[in-house]
Amino acid sequence: MCGFIGIYGPEGTDVAGEIYEGLLAIQHRGQDAAGITTFTDQFHVEKGNGMVRDVFNESNMAKLQGNLGIGHVRYPTVGGGSGDDAQPFHLTFPVGIAMAHNGNVTNFIELKEMHFESSGTRLNSSCDLEVILFVFATALRERVRPGHRVDLDDAFHAVREVYRKVRGAYSVVASLPDVGMIAFRDPYGIKPIVFGERQGENGVSYAVASESVVLDVIGYERTIDVGPGEVIFVGRDRQVVRRKVVDKPHSPCIFEFVYFARPDSMIDGISVYKTRLRSGKAMAEQWREQGAPEPDVVIPIPDSSREAAMAMADGLGVPYREGLVKNRYIGRTFIMPSQDSRQSSVRRKLNTIPLEFEGKRVLLVDDSVVRGNTAKRIVNMARAAGAKEVYLASCSPPLVSPCPYGIDMATKTEFVAAGRNAAQVAAVLEADYMMYLDRERLNAAASEGNPSVPGFCNACFNGEYPTGDITPEVLEAIGGERAANQGQLEFSGRPAPCES
Numbered sequence: 270m271c272g273f274i275g276i277y278g279p280e281g282t283d284v285a286g287e288i289y290e291g292l293l294a295i296q297h298r299g300q301d302a303a304g305i306t307t308f309t310d311q312f313h314v315e316k317g318n319g320m321v322r323d324v325f326n327e328s329n330m331a332k333l334q335g336n337l338g339i340g341h342v343r344y345p346t347v348g349g350g351s352g353d354d355a356q357p358f359h360l361t362f363p364v365g366i367a368m369a370h371n372g373n374v375t376n377f378i379e380l381k382e383m384h385f386e387s388s389g390t391r392l393n394s395s396c397d398l399e400v401i402l403f404v405f406a407t408a409l410r411e412r413v414r415p416g417h418r419v420d421l422d423d424a425f426h427a428v429r430e431v432y433r434k435v436r437g438a439y440s441v442v443a444s445l446p447d448v449g450m451i452a453f454r455d456p457y458g459i460k461p462i463v464f465g466e467r468q469g470e471n472g473v474s475y476a477v478a479s480e481s482v483v484l485d486v487i488g489y490e491r492t493i494d495v496g497p498g499e500v501i502f503v504g505r506d507r508q509v510v511r512r513k514v515v516d517k518p519h520s521p522c523i524f525e526f527v528y529f530a531r532p533d534s535m536i537d538g539i540s541v542y543k544t545r546l547r548s549g550k551a552m553a554e555q556w557r558e559q560g561a562p563e564p565d566v567v568i569p570i571p572d573s574s575r576e577a578a579m580a581m582a583d584g585l586g587v588p589y590r591e592g593l594v595k596n597r598y599i600g601r602t603f604i605m606p607s608q609d610s611r612q613s614s615v616r617r618k619l620n621t622i623p624l625e626f627e628g629k630r631v632l633l634v635d636d637s638v639v640r641g642n643t644a645k646r647i648v649n650m651a652r653a654a655g656a657k658e659v660y661l662a663s664c665s666p667p668l669v670s671p672c673p674y675g676i677d678m679a680t681k682t683e684f685v686a687a688g689r690n691a692a693q694v695a696a697v698l699e700a701d702y703m704m705y706l707d708r709e710r711l712n713a714a715a716s717e718g719n720p721s722v723p724g725f726c727n728a729c730f731n732g733e734y735p736t737g738d739i740t741p742e743v744l745e746a747i748g749g750e751r752a753a754n755q756g757q758l759e760f761s762g763r764p765a766p767c768e769s
Contacts, residue, residue, distance in 0.1 A: 270344045270529055270675055271296030272479040272666040273356070273369040274444035277450040277503050278336040279472035284309070284469060285333035287476075287487045288340035292321045293753075294486040295479055297531060299342035302355035306367040307338035308446045316341075316355040337444045341369040357531040363410040364419050365446040370398045371479050372439030372460040373587070373737060375674035378746055380404070380435065401441060404434050419448050421502055425512055428453050428500050432515050436738055438522070438674035438726075440495070442477045449504040452477040456517040457735050458497025458725050459674050461525060461536045465489035465510075475503045494537050519736035523725040525677060526715050528573045528636045539718030542576055547714035548664050549577035552634075552706050553584025562702050564632035564660055568592035568625060577664045578634035578696065587632075592625035593647070617744045619647065627655035637665040638694070638705075641685030645698045658701045666708040667694075670732035671744050 272295030276284040288305050303324040304316025315329045321342060341356035359367040374380065384403055385392050392399055408430035412423040424445065431441075431453070438459035442452045444542050451470045456464050465484040467474045474488045484491050495501055498515035501582035522529075531541040566588050569578035572595065582589035596618050625631075631651050638644050644661060667686030686693055686705075695703035708730050715725060728734045 270298055271356070271369075272296075272342045272483075272492040273340065273370040273440075273442055274476060274478040274483050275339045275369070275444060275450055275452065276337075276474060276476045277444070278474045279469065280336060280615050282336045282474075283337055284474075285330055286655050288338050289321065289330065291476075291478060291483040291487050292342055294483045294531075296321055296342055298479060298529065299344035302343040303341065304343075304355045304357055304369075305333055305340045306357040306359055306444075307333045307335035308365065308367070308444065309335040312359050312361070312367060312446075313366065314357075314359065316357070316724045318355065318415055328602075329502060337446060337450065338441055339367050339369050339444055353394040356396070356398055356674055358394070358398055358402050358526040359395075359400060360406050363406060364441055364448065366402065366406055366409070368402045368405070368443040370401060370441045370673065371462075371623075372455065373397060373437050373673060373741060374400060374439065375435055375437035375673050375736070376435070377437075378642045386575065397437075401431055401435055401439065402443075404431050405443065416702060419445065421449075421504055424448065424451050425500055425514065428513055432456055433497065436736060438736070440479065447505070449502060450475065450477070451500065451502045452495060454495045454497055456498040456515040457726070458517075458519045459522050459735065461530070462495045463535075464493035464495055464501050465491045468564070473507060475478040475507075475509070477501065480530055480536070482531045482534045485533065491535065494535075511634055512665045515649055518735065519723055520726040521711050521722065522674065522676075523711065523715060523727055524637075524665070524672075524729060527711070529676075532576055537719055537722055539715055539722070544715045544718055545573075545576035547717060548660075548706060548711060549580025549634075550584050551710040551714055552577060552581045552662055552664065552704070555707060555710060556581070556585060556704060559704065561704060562630065562658065562660060565629040566590050566592070566625060567632045567634060569653075570635040571595040571619075574634045574664055577636075580663045581632075581634060581662065586631075590625045592631070592651075594620050594622060596620075597692075617753060619650070620727075621650055621654040625654075626651055628657055629655075630658040630660070631656040632660045632662060633700075634662045634664065636663070637668060637687060638663045638682055638698075639668050641694065641698050644685075644700075648698055648700045650701075661695070661698060661700045661704075662703040663703075663705045664711075666705050666711060666730045667691075668729050669689060670729050671766050672729045672743060673734070673739050674726070674728070676729070741761060 274291035278284045302318045303321045307313045318325045339357045357367045357369040377397040380400040405427045408427035440454045440460040440462035452730045463481045467489045481491045497519045499513045526544045530541045567582035569575045690701045
């Protein structure tokens with residue numbers, strides 16, 4: 270999970286300021302590193318480890334000139350925490366190319382061996398974007414000839430080569446100075462990407478981003494939800510060209526709606542906010558159908574579960590209360606780089622309001638439960654605050670399978686739900702009752718927003734990987750690569766929100 274934005278502004282304008290504002294809007298998608306690359310007569314680059322506000326300042330922003338630029342915030346899956354892995358990446362040969370992505374290349378190790386280790390070509394990082402960029406640039410090199418300037422057809426050819434060779438889930442934006450801006454989405458459309466336009470005094474500006482909220486914040490109109498296997502190209506003539514290069518079943522990630530995306534974003538024409546409200550309504554119905562205990566109050570575990578908790582409370586006819594106060598100066602624990610930092614962060618992150626717990630049967634609503642370590646601590650916090658009974662409802666079904674598509678969760682054996690039913694998970698978490706939202710109800714809550722989407726990637730819930738090429742060996746190889754890059758003896762991955 271990462272976030273990016275690309276902007277192609279009118280001649281004579283500088284886009285770095287807008288890119289900076291856009292990155293702030295998607296800081297939730299990555300806190301490990303940030304970067305911006307722009308172009309005038311040469312590439313201008315500023316990137317490093319840390320939050321957007323830590324990487325950029327008045328001095329280094331001043332050098333980021335040009336009307337064509339890309340920005341990125343990073344959350345590492347493949348790749349370590351080195352500053353060398355901060356995106357965007359760029360090449361000056363065979364033509365200038367700057368590129369950023371969101372997602373994960375599942376055959377990264379194979380591509381490394383094929384294109385780098387066997388030929389002696391050197392990698393500059395441990396980030397899987399580098400192989401996408403290499404495949405793209407190599408395909409362009411095949412088209413470069415004397416007297417020929419790279420054009421639209423060459424760019425589409427390069428993307429076809431990426432689709433042919435690179436497997437996994439990814440959305441990508443690339444700037445090609447003197448050529449234009451290109452964006453594309455993986456053949457199954459697992460990772461989100463949107464395109465927008467804005468009419469200004471100097472002409473039309475074009476933007477592409479990981480989430481629509483970016484376009485909202487910087488004043489662009491969302492005009493295209495980039496489809497699976499689709500490419501968007503804006504050339505020097507400022508014409509927008511769309512082309513579907515491959516045709517596979519659309520399977521957007523359902524976890525974007527559960528946790529990753531901001532509630533004010535639209536993904537594939539579906540409101541994240543309304544999906545979470547519909548999920549909460551479905552949770553209330555399921556709670557009643559199961560004959561679950563009657564709570565006195567519903568309290569969300571902030572932040573992603575708020576909308577569902579409000580709708581669930583309404584459906585149950587019980588009060589909704591904010592009983593857990595979040596320190597907003599602590600980053601998202603899901604995307605922190607180590608287990609120790611996540612655990613210490615959770616201790617600093619949440620505090621109870623005892624008046625909302627004392628003597629009450631409390632229903633806590635969380636967006637998901639992975640290992641259960643944090644969920645257990647929060648249940649115990651509720652009891653320590655005076656709760657008579659503590660129930661837990663998860664906005665997602667039981668997570669039981671690792672995600673190879675860019676969500677660094679856990680190995681199969683680390684999921685608290687692995688081999689356990691809800692009652693057994695409740696016992697582990699020391700809760701009085703536990704409910705997971707049914708998978709069918711979650712998918713229905715999302716699909717109601719856009720019935721034309723045929724289905725969603727549910728691999729983390731059912732182990733059915735839409736790309737059809739994920740084997741136990743692939744999962745083991747990806748886990749080993751991540752562990753090696755993180756300097757761990759064995760892959761432990763990252764848990765779900767609040768390390769729950």
